[in-house]
Amino acid sequence: NNQTEPLTVTFYNSKNRVSIVKVDSETGKTVSGATLRVTDSYGKEVETFTTTDSSHVLSKLAPGTYYVTEIKTPDGYVLDNEPIAFLVSGSTSNLQVQFKNKRNEVRLGKVDEDTGEYVAGATLRLTDSNGEEVETFKSGSDAHIIRGLASGTYTLEEVKSPNGYIRNTKPVPFTIKDTDDVVTYTITNKKTKVTISKIDSETGNAVSGVTLGIYNSKDAIEAIKTFTTTSTPTVITDLNEGTYYVREIRAAS
Numbered sequence: 001n002n003q004t005e006p007l008t009v010t011f012y013n014s015k016n017r018v019s020i021v022k023v024d025s026e027t028g029k030t031v032s033g034a035t036l037r038v039t040d041s042y043g044k045e046v047e048t049f050t051t052t053d054s055s056h057v058l059s060k061l062a063p064g065t066y067y068v069t070e071i072k073t074p075d076g077y078v079l080d081n082e083p084i085a086f087l088v089s090g091s092t093s094n095l096q097v098q099f100k101n102k103r104n105e106v107r108l109g110k111v112d113e114d115t116g117e118y119v120a121g122a123t124l125r126l127t128d129s130n131g132e133e134v135e136t137f138k139s140g141s142d143a144h145i146i147r148g149l150a151s152g153t154y155t156l157e158e159v160k161s162p163n164g165y166i167r168n169t170k171p172v173p174f175t176i177k178d179t180d181d182v183v184t185y186t187i188t189n190k191k192t193k194v195t196i197s198k199i200d201s202e203t204g205n206a207v208s209g210v211t212l213g214i215y216n217s218k219d220a221i222e223a224i225k226t227f228t229t230t231s232t233p234t235v236i237t238d239l240n241e242g243t244y245y246v247r248e249i250r251a252a253s
Helices: none
Strands: 017-024 035-040 045-050 056-059 064-072 084-088 094-101 105-112 123-128 133-138 144-147 152-160 172-176 182-189 194-196 211-215 225-228 234-236 245-250
Touching: 017 035, 017 064, 045 056, 064 094, 084 094, 105 123, 133 144, 152 182, 172 182, 225 234
Parallel strands: 017 094, 105 182
Antiparallel strands: 017 056, 035 045, 035 064, 064 084, 105 144, 123 133, 123 152, 152 172, 194 234, 211 225, 211 245
């Protein structure tokens, strides 16, 4: 039997046009450098491309459901690997698909070792893995926010401590990944603490009622702080780092 079974061939004369663009979720501006992959409902790859400042156009797609998935995100953005579906029908002409992403957010600051609260007035410096400065800033009563850091390793260090705190000389390294959304890194510090007592040279007992002054140099005339001794040591917690001198101003009555 030389008869051939009929073969059915379907032609899709679609003039559809699908524009795909990646935009910043906050600004709405186009974002270049993302790698996106388009697949059909069977998971077959249609096209993989890198976004630019303009829309990427696909045309003459067969009717059906398609998916856009982000494979690689540009520096500073959070990878969103949740596919976005779009439908192409026989009546589709110009379809626009937006793939929105947000920049990562890094919160940096200095916190009090005892209270865990943010401390203002410290000078902090952020550097990248090459030791290049990213930003130097002063800490505030809230976290300092930096958005859009590229994936990689960074180091946060304290350059200058605020009044009444001991500078923490230990750097804080951390790594930013493309899947990081909001992360927080802080430098912990403790307040300066000086205990001062007036002691009887013969008995060794504490002497109350003596007025003492703290001076920032040996020849200083004006005290930066004065206090009266009691039967227990006096604790001073708000001195900056440096050398100080204690001088008796008035003896006990």
